[in-house]
Structures are given as C-alpha cells and as structure tokens.
Amino acid sequence: MDKLPALKGMTQAQKIELVQLLEEKKRRESTYRYKRFFSSRYPWQKKFISATAEYSQVALIAANRTGKTDTGTGIDAIHAMGDYPPDWSGHKFEKAPLIWCLGYSADKIRDLLQTPIIGRKTDNGWEGGLIPGERIVSTESAQGAANAVRSVYVMHKSGELSKIQFWSYSQGQQALMGDAVDWFHIDEEPRDPTIYPQVLTRTATGDQNKGGRGILTFTPENGRTDLVIAFMDNPSPGQHCMNVGWDDAPHLSEKVKKDLLESYPPHQRDMRTKGIPMLGHGRIYDLGEDFIKCDPFPIPDHWLVIDGMDFGWDHPQAHVQLAWDIENEAFYLTRAYKARQVSPAEAYSAVKSWADNVPTAWPPDGLQTEKGSGLQQKSYYEEAGFQMLSDHAQWEDGSRAVEPGLFELYDLMRRGKFRVFSGLRDFFEEYNFYHRDEKGRIVKVRDDILDAVRYAYMMRRYAIRYADIKSPPVEEDIYVPSSSGW
The missing domain is CATH 3.40.50.300 (P-loop containing nucleotide triphosphate hydrolases)
Structure with missing residues (x-):
C-alpha cells in the first residue's frame, strides 16, 4: 500500500515500463533458477x-x-x-x-x-x-x-x-x-x-x-x-x-x-x-516407525542417562544417548549421530553439547591396539573427551551375546517402553532395514547406531542422573572421572 502514492505520480509510459521490468525480473528468476538449486x-x-x-x-x-x-x-x-x-x-x-x-x-x-x-x-x-x-x-x-x-x-x-x-x-x-x-x-x-x-x-x-x-x-x-x-x-x-x-x-x-x-x-x-523394499526375510524390528516414535521433550533431572558408541572409519562411527525413566522402566533414545572418516576429536566436537560428562559404553574392538603407538583404540576417544567406561559393553554376568539384547529391546518396543525422539532419521533408516538373511544371520550393514544403542542398553547399570551431567557430584564413587575410564 505504501507504494501506491508513487504509482499515482507515474505517467502511463512509466507504469508500462515498470510492469515490463517486473515481468522481466520474474522471467529471469525462473530462467536462471538453477543458480538457487543447491541452496x-x-x-x-x-x-x-x-x-x-x-x-x-x-x-x-x-x-x-x-x-x-x-x-x-x-x-x-x-x-x-x-x-x-x-x-x-x-x-x-x-x-x-x-x-x-x-x-x-x-x-x-x-x-x-x-x-x-x-x-x-x-x-x-x-x-x-x-x-x-x-x-x-x-x-x-x-x-x-x-x-x-x-x-x-x-x-x-x-x-x-x-x-x-x-x-x-x-x-x-x-x-x-x-x-x-x-x-x-x-x-x-x-x-x-x-x-x-x-x-x-x-x-x-x-x-x-x-x-x-x-x-x-x-x-x-x-x-x-x-x-x-x-x-x-x-x-x-x-x-x-x-x-x-x-x-x-x-x-x-x-x-x-x-x-x-x-x-x-x-x-x-x-x-x-x-522407500523400504519388502525384505522377504526376517526383519528384526518389524514394528512401524510411528509405534516407537515420540515428540522430543525435556528430560527430567531424576532420570538416568548413558551414551553408547560404535567405532568406525570406513563405515560410520556412531554415538547415541539413552534416557532411562527408572520408575516406569522405560527408555528413550534422545540423541543419535554418525559419520564416516572423522577423528575422535571431530566426533567429540560434534556431540560435546550432549555427551560431555556422560558415561559412554563401547564395544570390545576398543581394546585393539594400534601397531605404531601400542595404544588401545578407546584411549584416543578418552583423550578427545569421551567419558569411556572402564570395561567394554557386556551383560552383568560378563557375557556379550547379541541376541538377548535384540530380544529385550524388541520386547520393550512392543510394550511401549522404548521410544525414539522424532527427527532421528539416521536411526530410523537403520531400524527399517535391520534384518536377517535367508539363513537367519543378522545382516551386518547399516547398523552402527543400532549397535551403539544396544551397547548403551547393556551397560545401563552405569547410567547417571541427568541432573549430574552439568554439575557432576565429586563424592559419589560411581562417578569419578579418571584417565582409565569410570
């Protein structure tokens, strides 16, 4: 409306010229829209x-x-x-x-x-x-x-x-x-x-x-x-x-x-x-996304949290955070990150806002040593800032079996006790394709986040109160950072 007075003062020829200019601008924006394609x-x-x-x-x-x-x-x-x-x-x-x-x-x-x-x-x-x-x-x-x-x-x-x-x-x-x-x-x-x-x-x-x-x-x-x-x-x-x-x-x-x-x-x-092909053989988690998805919400201070990770270079490394409502025995996947060919320091920089001061569960290959330095793989992540647990992911009896974890997580999902924050597309992409082959073997591809979730769940006994992330207690024995872990 504020431009109408200016139009009133224009001659007919000027108005025609303005219309032509606007039409030309519109034509050029359409003709050369490829310049805006990526952005x-x-x-x-x-x-x-x-x-x-x-x-x-x-x-x-x-x-x-x-x-x-x-x-x-x-x-x-x-x-x-x-x-x-x-x-x-x-x-x-x-x-x-x-x-x-x-x-x-x-x-x-x-x-x-x-x-x-x-x-x-x-x-x-x-x-x-x-x-x-x-x-x-x-x-x-x-x-x-x-x-x-x-x-x-x-x-x-x-x-x-x-x-x-x-x-x-x-x-x-x-x-x-x-x-x-x-x-x-x-x-x-x-x-x-x-x-x-x-x-x-x-x-x-x-x-x-x-x-x-x-x-x-x-x-x-x-x-x-x-x-x-x-x-x-x-x-x-x-x-x-x-x-x-x-x-x-x-x-x-x-x-x-x-x-x-x-x-x-x-x-x-x-x-x-x-975009999920009909798998034909043993989808491991056959519940729809909507069945386990929930809208994000603030985590209550008294809930427990623990992170899980899966090492990777040529295939992605993955990091997740699991929140545990211990009163209702319910779990929520609140964070998920994965990337290929990133260093421990780069990974920590990407997740530091939510991983700082949180115990991290990790798989047994973290004990592998590098030929040149003789250092274990997990030590590089400790140096980067991750609070790595002192032992690799295992059940309370010391076993490392995969199937019990899959069964327990699926049972939690089925009972509405395992939910995933909407927006974690990398998780759902893996979740939808996680399956067994014709011989019943787990197809070990595109499962980095899923493995990290399972490690966190296996080591949930080391989870800490969410309120303690920003203000970690110094008196409690269960939360004493050291160079060797937790």
Whole structure:
C-alpha cells in the first residue's frame, strides 16, 4: 500500500515500463533458477549431492513423491552446464561431460527426465527446464514418443558442448555400447539385470580417464533385487546408499499423505511411504516407525542417562544417548549421530553439547591396539573427551551375546517402553532395514547406531542422573572421572 502514492505520480509510459521490468525480473528468476538449486534443497538432498563427490555410485532409494527424480535431474542439468553454485558440495566436472539419463520408456523419459532438464519446445525455443533455453544448442529427435529427444547439446561453462543422451530400458543393454560416459542417472530401477552393469562398463574411462560416476533414484518396487541388496547390504567402496521417506518431504501435506496412504495396499505402504523394499526375510524390528516414535521433550533431572558408541572409519562411527525413566522402566533414545572418516576429536566436537560428562559404553574392538603407538583404540576417544567406561559393553554376568539384547529391546518396543525422539532419521533408516538373511544371520550393514544403542542398553547399570551431567557430584564413587575410564 505504501507504494501506491508513487504509482499515482507515474505517467502511463512509466507504469508500462515498470510492469515490463517486473515481468522481466520474474522471467529471469525462473530462467536462471538453477543458480538457487543447491541452496534451496532440503538437508537430505544436499547430503545426497555431497555424496557424489566421495562415491562414484550413489543410490537414492526413496518413497514416492519425495522429490527424488527432481533432485537427480537438477544435478544432471548443472553438470551439463558446468555452472556450479558457489556452495555446491557435490562432484564437479572440469570439462563438458557426456551424460546418460535412463528410464523405463520413451514417454516416461520425456515426462520425468527430459522435461525437467530442458523443458518443452516452443516458438521461442526450449523453455521451462532447469537449463536455460539459450544454452541448448541443438537436439536430436527420438522415436517412440511425441516430442521426445534422443540427444541434447548444451553449452558448457568451459566453452565446449556437453551432451545429454536419453535411453530407454526397452532398448536393452545392447544399445548401451561404445561411448565413454562421464555421468549417468538411472531413474527407477531397471528390471533387466544387465542394464546397470553395462552402464558401469561405459564409465570405466569416463571423466578424462578418472572414471565416470552417477546416481540412481528409485522407489524399490521390485523388492530386494540384487541391485538393492548390493547397495543396502554389501556396498563396494565406491557405492553409497541413502533412504528417504515421507517424513523427509515437508512439501507433502498431512492430508495428501493420508489420502495416498489409504489408497496403497497394506503390504506396499512401507515401500511407498518410506522407500523400504519388502525384505522377504526376517526383519528384526518389524514394528512401524510411528509405534516407537515420540515428540522430543525435556528430560527430567531424576532420570538416568548413558551414551553408547560404535567405532568406525570406513563405515560410520556412531554415538547415541539413552534416557532411562527408572520408575516406569522405560527408555528413550534422545540423541543419535554418525559419520564416516572423522577423528575422535571431530566426533567429540560434534556431540560435546550432549555427551560431555556422560558415561559412554563401547564395544570390545576398543581394546585393539594400534601397531605404531601400542595404544588401545578407546584411549584416543578418552583423550578427545569421551567419558569411556572402564570395561567394554557386556551383560552383568560378563557375557556379550547379541541376541538377548535384540530380544529385550524388541520386547520393550512392543510394550511401549522404548521410544525414539522424532527427527532421528539416521536411526530410523537403520531400524527399517535391520534384518536377517535367508539363513537367519543378522545382516551386518547399516547398523552402527543400532549397535551403539544396544551397547548403551547393556551397560545401563552405569547410567547417571541427568541432573549430574552439568554439575557432576565429586563424592559419589560411581562417578569419578579418571584417565582409565569410570
């Protein structure tokens, strides 16, 4: 309203010019929105993008409607232009790349991959895609769907031409031969098991002989296929898997989620809403997230707390905090953190706000000694600031059996006596996939936080009052920090 007087004083020509300027501003904001792509992403999307800098194959196995394909096509478009935002943390190509985008059919590729990347052809050229039309030099048509293209040539920041090629799984793996691919995007899992190996073969000499890389974005509709098992249970050093569900998609309203959930068959709901493949074999914790989830709340001073940790370097190390309502014999997981290739000092810096002065349970491998120094692994964490218990995690009788811990924790969950603060997505990601193989053995992958929880529970007899964290008592024998532990 305060701008109306100024408008009243403008001539008709000035008003027209102002409208034109505003329209041009709006057009530019839309045309060059790729510059805001990274900064506007959800935290999980930024994490996914960042993983492409470290791993050559990154899979986003996610629920429907979470934005997985939109995330992937945004990455594809930015690679094609080479115009990386200043805060971009993912992989970067120094030269114009050859990009393969693969999907089910020509129609699906056009609608789900081609259109978000380059838009639609108009009298003014290509409009509406993340790549501005002015950077699209030429296209080659594809058969099988109206307005579909086979190849797109894009002006790269280096001055060279990037090439995006769209491939349909229906063409078969024999069509995917000959080229050295720098970047690939597989959208939805191919049912033909020969497709993915063929794509990987094409990346062998990509990115200037450093080896190409790429992403997979799909909902696991085919269940626990070999591809899903490889990424989730047995990833190679170059592979990384992320799982995303509806809780990670704020753009979905509660009404939309409710309506969609009711339309899905019960046996598909975890797959559709959490991106969890139907495991087929022994899910260890088969209770839904909502059954054990609760909203965070302040921990009462008289409750007990204890931390648990799992060592790691190539696989993540994990740290958790367990609060114990001893009067009601109930437990609450209130904190969870995990990260790969971080030092003890870096880990302590990340959790110090809640781990300071709290006894920490740890596994037996903390007794392993380093060849050079002869120091035990746990001593580095003591030096960093963690209050490591003097003995590794064990039951009161000195045993270390895993199965009793799993049984007791599951029984607590089933009786409503073990709850997890909402928002601890790393925990729930592990929880949803924790399972046994065909022979009943626990699949020891993506279980770092779960192991840390079990260690904390095993050593709960050493938990301390929450009130004593900030003001630790100096008289009580049970709480005497020393260089050797507790």
